[in-house]
Amino acid sequence: MSDTPAYTRNARTTPTRYRERATWEREEIHAILDAAWVCHLGFVADGAPVVLPTIFARVGDRLYVHGSTGSRPMRGASGGQGMPVCVTVTHVDGLVLTKSAFNHSVNFRSVVAHGTAEQVTDPAELAVALDALVDHVVPGRSAGTRRANPKELAKTAVLRLVLDEVSAKTRADGADDDEADLGLPYWAGVVPVAPAYGTPVPHESTTVPLPENLRALTS
Amino acid sequence: MSDTPAYTRNARTTPTRYRERATWEREEIHAILDAAWVCHLGFVADGAPVVLPTIFARVGDRLYVHGSTGSRPMRGASGGQGMPVCVTVTHVDGLVLTKSAFNHSVNFRSVVAHGTAEQVTDPAELAVALDALVDHVVPGRSAGTRRANPKELAKTAVLRLVLDEVSAKTRADGADDDEADLGLPYWAGVVPVAPAYGTPVPHESTTVPLPENLRALTS
Numbered sequence: 001m002s003d004t005p006a007y008t009r010n011a012r013t014t015p016t017r018y019r020e021r022a023t024w025e026r027e028e029i030h031a032i033l034d035a036a037w038v039c040h041l042g043f044v045a046d047g048a049p050v051v052l053p054t055i056f057a058r059v060g061d062r063l064y065v066h067g068s069t070g071s072r073p074m075r076g077a078s079g080g081q082g083m084p085v086c087v088t089v090t091h092v093d094g095l096v097l098t099k100s101a102f103n104h105s106v107n108f109r110s111v112v113a114h115g116t117a118e119q120v121t122d123p124a125e126l127a128v129a130l131d132a133l134v135d136h137v138v139p140g141r142s143a144g145t146r147r148a149n150p151k152e153l154a155k156t157a158v159l160r161l162v163l164d165e166v167s168a169k170t171r172a173d174g175a176d177d178d179e180a181d182l183g184l185p186y187w188a189g190v191v192p193v194a195p196a197y198g199t200p201v202p203h204e205s206t207t208v209p210l211p212e213n214l215r216a217l218t219s
Numbered sequence: 220m221s222d223t224p225a226y227t228r229n230a231r232t233t234p235t236r237y238r239e240r241a242t243w244e245r246e247e248i249h250a251i252l253d254a255a256w257v258c259h260l261g262f263v264a265d266g267a268p269v270v271l272p273t274i275f276a277r278v279g280d281r282l283y284v285h286g287s288t289g290s291r292p293m294r295g296a297s298g299g300q301g302m303p304v305c306v307t308v309t310h311v312d313g314l315v316l317t318k319s320a321f322n323h324s325v326n327f328r329s330v331v332a333h334g335t336a337e338q339v340t341d342p343a344e345l346a347v348a349l350d351a352l353v354d355h356v357v358p359g360r361s362a363g364t365r366r367a368n369p370k371e372l373a374k375t376a377v378l379r380l381v382l383d384e385v386s387a388k389t390r391a392d393g394a395d396d397d398e399a400d401l402g403l404p405y406w407a408g409v410v411p412v413a414p415a416y417g418t419p420v421p422h423e424s425t426t427v428p429l430p431e432n433l434r435a436l437t438s
Binding site for chain 2: 012016017037038040041042043044047048049050051052053055067072084085086087088090092094095097098099100101102104106108110112114130131133134137138141142144145146147148149152156174175177181182183184185186187188189190191192193194195196197198199200201202203205206207208209210211214217218
C-alpha cells in the first residue's frame with residue numbers, strides 16, 4: 001500500500017481474531033490516528049489496568065500525550081525508566097445489522113500501539129509536541145493562539161511513545177449473514193455513523209471573524 | 220441528582236486532576252454508558268497494559284462485553300478467578316479553543332469503571348446479556364432478529380463487570396482563558412461535535428421496510 005516500511009508485526013500486534021482485518025501499514029495507521037480527537041491511554045497502576053481518555057498528537061513516528069505534571073500517568077513515566085503503555089484509537093463508522101443476532105457487527109477503524117512512554121524533557125521537542133497537540137484538534141490552530149509561556153510549560157508534562165509495535169484493525173463491509181438466514185423477513189444492512197461539526201460558538205471576548213481553518217472544518 | 224445511591228468513591232475512582240468535573244451519580248453514569256457504541260477494555264497481559272475497543276451493554280449495574288471464546292480477554296477471564304479490568308467510555312462533545320494554546324480543552328463525557336470481570340456461565344444471564352448487546356446498538360433490535368442458536372452460543376463468551384468502582388468525568392463549558400489573554404485578537408469559542416447517523420443502506424437480501432426503531436434513529 002505504501003513505500004514506507006510497515007510497523008512491527010509480532011505476537012502482540014497480531015489480533016487473535018479476524019486477522020484478515022489487521023494491517024501494519026504506516027500510512028493507513030497514521031491516517032486513523034490523525035483523524036481522532038482523543039486516544040485511550042492504558043497503563044498499569046498497583047498491578048491493575050487503568051484506561052484514561054486523553055488528547056494526543058502524532059509527529060512522524062512519535063505519538064505524544066500530555067497532561068498535568070501531577071496526573072497519574074505523568075508521575076508513572078517521570079522516573080526515567082518510562083512506563084509501559086497501550087494507546088488505542090477507535091472510530092465507529094457504521095452499525096452492521098444482520099438478520100441473525102449473532103452476526104451483528106460494527107464498521108470501525110482502530111489502532112493499538114504498545115510500547116514504553118517516556119517523558120519529553122528536551123525543550124525543543126516539548127515545543128514541537130505542544131504545537132502538534134493543539135494542531136491535532138484543529139489543523140493550523142497553534143498559529144492562531146498565544147503560545148505557552150515558561151510558567152505554563154512548567155505545569156505541562158508530555159509523554160512520547162515511539163510508534164513501532166503498532167497495528168490497525170478495520171471493518172468496512174456490509175451485513176454478512178449466513179446463507180441459511182438470508183431469506184428471513186428482517187431488515188439487514190448498514191447504518192453509517194460519523195462525527196459531525198456543529199456551528200462554532202464564539203466566546204464573548206472574541207472580536208475577530210471565524211478563521212479559515214475553522215470555517216473549512218465546520219461549513 | 221437522584222434517589223439511587225452513588226457508586227463507590229475511593230482513591231481509584233477519584234481523579235487526581237479537575238476533581239470538580241467528577242461524579243459518582245448512578246443515573247448520570249448510566250446515561251453516559253448507554254449512549255456509547257463501544258467501550259475501551261483494559262487488561263494486563265504479561266505485565267503490560269492492553270486496551271481493546273469492544274461492543275458492550277449495560278443491564279442495571281452489570282456491564283457486559285462479549286467476544287469470541289478464543290480472544291485474549293475471554294481466555295484471561297475464563298479461569299474462574301476473573302480478570303482485573305478497566306472499562307472506559309468517552310464521548311467528545313466539543314472542541315474548546317482558547318486564545319492561549321495552554322487553555323485549549325475538549326468538552327467530553329467519560330466513564331471509567333474498575334473491577335474484576337467474570338465470565339458469564341448461567342444460560343439465563345447469557346441470553347439476557349446477548350439481547351442487551353444487540354439492543355445496545357439499536358434499541359429494540361434483538362426482537363427483529365433471529366436469536367442465537369446453541370452452536371452460536373457455544374462460540375460466544377460474555378464477561379460481566381459489576382459496576383461499583385465507577386466514576387464519570389465531564390466538561391460542558393465555554394472557552395476559559397486567563398483574564399490577561401482575553402483581549403488578544405484570536406478566535407476563542409467552542410466547536411460542537413456529535414455523532415450523526417447517515418442513511419441506512421439495506422442489504423440486497425432485505426425485503427422488509429426500514430423498521431420504526433431504525434427510522435426513529437436515522438431520520
